[in-house]
Amino acid sequence: MRRGLGRVGLTALLAGLAAAAMLVGAASTARADYGPGTQFQVEISANDVHGGNFWFWAALGPGQESDYQNTDCIHESAGGHPGGTNGAAHTSGELSDWSDSNGIIEMDGVSIIGGLATANYYISDQRHSNTFTIIVTSELAPVLPLNVPLTWSGRGVQVQVAP
Numbered sequence: 001m002r003r004g005l006g007r008v009g010l011t012a013l014l015a016g017l018a019a020a021a022m023l024v025g026a027a028s029t030a031r032a033d034y035g036p037g038t039q040f041q042v043e044i045s046a047n048d049v050h051g052g053n054f055w056f057w058a059a060l061g062p063g064q065e066s067d068y069q070n071t072d073c074i075h076e077s078a079g080g081h082p083g084g085t086n087g088a089a090h091t092s093g094e095l096s097d098w099s100d101s102n103g104i105i106e107m108d109g110v111s112i113i114g115g116l117a118t119a120n121y122y123i124s125d126q127r128h129s130n131t132f133t134i135i136v137t138s139e140l141a142p143v144l145p146l147n148v149p150l151t152w153s154g155r156g157v158q159v160q161v162a163p
Helices: 002-026
Strands: 040-046 052-060 066-075 086-093 097-101 104-112 117-124 131-139 149-153 157-162
Touching: 040 104, 040 117, 052 104, 066 104, 086 104, 104 131, 117 157, 131 157
Parallel strands: none
Antiparallel strands: 040 052, 040 157, 052 066, 066 086, 097 104, 104 117, 117 131, 131 149
């Protein structure tokens, strides 16, 4: 009797292993899908203790479609301006436009400082770099200078671009 149960158990075990192997073989590779035709995923972590920090993610699609998430942390008082603006804010939405030209991805219309201003972001289209530039294009509060390129670079900056 014991021998019969052993064979039944072994047969069940082998059948289970065969079924698991078939499922593993049939499973497709896991892949994130950020929408049809997404051309780039962009991640930026730009940290500068004297003025501001930016953390950004975007999915850039065909026809300049995009979605982004942005968090910035402005510390004017750290730059020697007592009583200056300090704090973090999150925004999200769609860019007004984006392009990839001559090795530079330009992302236009990023809402920053909780919606008090908009900026254009510029990064390399290489997979990894450590330089990030913004140009504030409109503002409601004079926290960052208008139409002046501001660049973060070095060890405190990580930019990832995934095709």
